Amino acid sequence: MTPTIRLGKLLGIEIDFNWSLIFIFALVAWTLAASVLPLDVPGQPALAYWVAGVAGAMVFYACLLAHELSHALVAKRMGVKVAGITLWLFGGVSRLEGEPTSARSEALITIVGPLTSFGVALLALLLAVVASAVAGSGLVTDLLSWLAFINLTLGLFNLVPAFPLDGGRLLSSLFWWRTGSRRRGVHRAVRVGRVLAYLMIAFGLFLLLSGAVLNGVWIAFIGWFLLSAASAEESGVTMKALLKSVPVSAAMTAPVITVPDWYTVSQFLGSVASQYHFTTYPLHDPSGQLSGVVRLAQLVRISESDRERLHLRDCARPLAELPTAQPSEDLAALVQRVGTDLDRRVLVFDGGALVGIVSPVDLARVVTLRQTAAGAADR
Numbered sequence: 001m002t003p004t005i006r007l008g009k010l011l012g013i014e015i016d017f018n019w020s021l022i023f024i025f026a027l028v029a030w031t032l033a034a035s036v037l038p039l040d041v042p043g044q045p046a047l048a049y050w051v052a053g054v055a056g057a058m059v060f061y062a063c064l065l066a067h068e069l070s071h072a073l074v075a076k077r078m079g080v081k082v083a084g085i086t087l088w089l090f091g092g093v094s095r096l097e098g099e100p101t102s103a104r105s106e107a108l109i110t111i112v113g114p115l116t117s118f119g120v121a122l123l124a125l126l127l128a129v130v131a132s133a134v135a136g137s138g139l140v141t142d143l144l145s146w147l148a149f150i151n152l153t154l155g156l157f158n159l160v161p162a163f164p165l166d167g168g169r170l171l172s173s174l175f176w177w178r179t180g181s182r183r184r185g186v187h188r189a190v191r192v193g194r195v196l197a198y199l200m201i202a203f204g205l206f207l208l209l210s211g212a213v214l215n216g217v218w219i220a221f222i223g224w225f226l227l228s229a230a231s232a233e234e235s236g237v238t239m240k241a242l243l244k245s246v247p248v249s250a251a252m253t254a255p256v257i258t259v260p261d262w263y264t265v266s267q268f269l270g271s272v273a274s275q276y277h278f279t280t281y282p283l284h285d286p287s288g289q290l291s292g293v294v295r296l297a298q299l300v301r302i303s304e305s306d307r308e309r310l311h312l313r314d315c316a317r318p319l320a321e322l323p324t325a326q327p328s329e330d331l332a333a334l335v336q337r338v339g340t341d342l343d344r345r346v347l348v349f350d351g352g353a354l355v356g357i358v359s360p361v362d363l364a365r366v367v368t369l370r371q372t373a374a375g376a377a378d379r
């Protein structure tokens with residue numbers, strides 16, 4: 001799981017950022033302060049370049065946020081629940097909890113993002129013209145024209161028809177509208193995106209071999225990223241279709257074995273772990289209250305000497321870190337909420353009592369059973 005840090009709430013939408021953003025923030029500020037601005041506006045003190053560089057990077061992220069907020073706000077208007085916005089390495093993602101009800105609403109939710117970026121680019125351009133008329137060609141004017149350029153690029157790049165970019169989703173909604181099935185729409189858009197990704201990788205390798213190493217590596221890397229995003233999108237959609245109207249109770253491992261949290265690791269491995277075949281064990285304290293969760297895979301990595309010394313509660317992850325569900329919840333909705341990889345286990349509570357755990361293995365079992373039942377007919 002990628003760690004994210006909460007930033008706050010804006011217009012009723014939760015906003016957080018991934019740690020990877022910090023590198024790009026520093027990279028943008030550095031590029032501005034050390035190369036773009038000194039080239040365009042020479043002869044300024046170093047501090048002025050750095051202040052302008054950091055300010056530029058901050059406004060750049062505000063522009064990314066505006067792009068994502070527009071997706072989220074239109075989604076809300078279209079009746080789709082929005083879990084929040086995460087800013088990360090390549091920009092941002094709006095995490096939608098529900099699905100758009102029609103191809104038209106998906107297209108609207110998608111197109112508004114690039115349109116916002118183009119709008120911001122136009123605004124920055126107008127401000128740059130005003131600033132240059134008032135103050136001539138200074139740092140502010142240059143920063144504004146850079147923002148105009150970067151937002152135009154952002155809008156155009158997002159229109160590339162490959163997942164997870166807006167262009168991929170637009171194409172998918174177009175195919176959805178033409179075929180009448182969201183799933184088929186995604187499958188076709190994924191195929192187009194894959195071809196594009198392979199072309200990018202090939203072009204990147206060509207550049208690499210012809211000497212443009214850095215550009216080649218970057219383009220090939222983005223191609224590879226789009227390729228893996230295409231597969232993730234496709235398997236996510238297939239999985240959701242298979243898990244639709246299957247309750248969590250049908251997938252969960254039950255009953256749950258809880259283990260005393262005062263056991264040492266070696267006590268646990270010797271008695272409990274050899275007796276059951278589970279991969280995750282909830283713990284309880286002497287009063288019977290749930291106090292955390294341990295994973296077998298993590299405990300076996302502890303060295304022999306520490307196993308005698310460490311108690312399970314010392315190695316436990318807090319319960320609050322794990323997502324929870326109710327037995328009656330739809331599995332497709334759960335996957336939508338928690339994510340398709342489901343690396344984290346989901347604790348299933350019924351009226352306050354822990355009744356089951358859903359692991360990736362449980363989900364894979366249900367998917368396999370449903371696949372067998374449905375046959376390959378409707379793929």
Ligand SMILES: [Zn+2]
Pocket residue numbers: 067068071113114158166
């Ligand atoms: Zn977008």
